Amino acid sequence: MNIVTGVITSIKVSGNISLVTVTANNICFKTMVIETPGTAAWLKMDNKINVIFKETEVIIGKGLEHLVSLQNKVPGKIIEIQKGELMCKITVDTIVGNIVAIISLDAVMQLNLQPGETVTAMIKTNEIMISQ
Numbered sequence: 001m002n003i004v005t006g007v008i009t010s011i012k013v014s015g016n017i018s019l020v021t022v023t024a025n026n027i028c029f030k031t032m033v034i035e036t037p038g039t040a041a042w043l044k045m046d047n048k049i050n051v052i053f054k055e056t057e058v059i060i061g062k063g064l065e066h067l068v069s070l071q072n073k074v075p076g077k078i079i080e081i082q083k084g085e086l087m088c089k090i091t092v093d094t095i096v097g098n099i100v101a102i103i104s105l106d107a108v109m110q111l112n113l114q115p116g117e118t119v120t121a122m123i124k125t126n127e128i129m130i131s132q
Contacts, residue, residue, distance in 0.1 A: 078115050
């Protein structure tokens, strides 16, 4: 699991769902939670919180910026690629700490990923969990 610690900087509520923004070192992570400040005491502005997401939910982007709907984008440099027969573990050094991604060997080969390259780690909003 990837774990990044930040603070809640925005909460938007609609019904029983909140869109929560957590900021860590000027990087914003957005997630949807089925809670509101009225139902969860920990869901409040400036509260220290952990952002958690699986390695298999990280998308690696390389090259020019493309317009995509992903809200959670963290730039960094590849520090390690562990290649398996089908899958690869990629460690990206970012300003919020190391982010690990598990992607296919075919994707690594297609993008010609190498240690030292600048990439963007991206995570879908609905794939991020938060906890105290």
